[in-house]
Amino acid sequence: MFYVRTGFTYSNIASSSVIETANFESKNAIGTQLGLGMSIKSLGHWSILPELRYSSSSHRIDATSGNDLLSFNTIAITVAIRRSL
Numbered sequence: 001m002f003y004v005r006t007g008f009t010y011s012n013i014a015s016s017s018v019i020e021t022a023n024f025e026s027k028n029a030i031g032t033q034l035g036l037g038m039s040i041k042s043l044g045h046w047s048i049l050p051e052l053r054y055s056s057s058s059h060r061i062d063a064t065s066g067n068d069l070l071s072f073n074t075i076a077i078t079v080a081i082r083r084s085l
Contacts, residue, residue, distance in 0.1 A: 005035035005051070013059050013070065024061045026070065031057025039082075049080040 009031040015024050037051030055074045 001039045003037050003039065005033075005037065005053070007033050009033060009055065009057055011057065011059075013061070026059035026061045029057055029059045031055060031072075045084045047082045047084065049082060051078045051080070052076075053078060 010028065011031065012028045013024075013026040015022055017023055033053060033055040035051045035053035037049055040048045040050070042048055053074075053076045055076070056072070058069055058071045061068050061070060
């Protein structure tokens with residue numbers, strides 16, 4: 001059985017360094033994620049759930065050199081094991 005998972009992320013980014021210009025903290029941002037996966041039944045009540053997930057978020061930061069935008073786009077492959085009751 002195939003499934004689609006969608007959702008939102010809420011995060012901020014902080015950097016602390018001995019180099020003064022590398023210290024910053026972003027404002028809170030909402031990102032999105034989309035996952036496509038499959039539920040594979042195996043050994044009775046157990047299932048294996050491989051998933052391909054894409055996540056995206058952008059963070060506005062106030063750096064000493066001006067106002068910048070950091071964007072993160074991530075592709076992850078995950079596998080979970082689930083037991084049904």
